[in-house]
């Protein structure tokens with residue numbers, strides 16, 4: 001399993017993409033997306049997201 005973004009809660013702020021140590025998150029069209037092939041489930045993005053929009 002990789003981290004997943006709950007689109008309805010994501011504001012597209014990009015904080016998660018800045019925090020991800022593996023560069024697994026990109027923001028497009030104001031929604032973050034996780035590349036499941038790169039994510040190692042470190043949970044940094046989950047703690048960083050101000051909207052609680054990322055889960056495992």
Ligand code: SF4
Pocket residue numbers: 005009010011012013014015016017027031032048049050051052053054
């Ligand atoms: S930190 Fe949260 S609200 Fe901001 S882009 Fe990432 S998932 Fe969306």
Ligand code: SF4
Pocket residue numbers: 003019020021022023024025034038039040041042043044045046
């Ligand atoms: S769990 Fe870690 S590796 Fe996966 S997307 Fe979030 S910050 Fe990146």
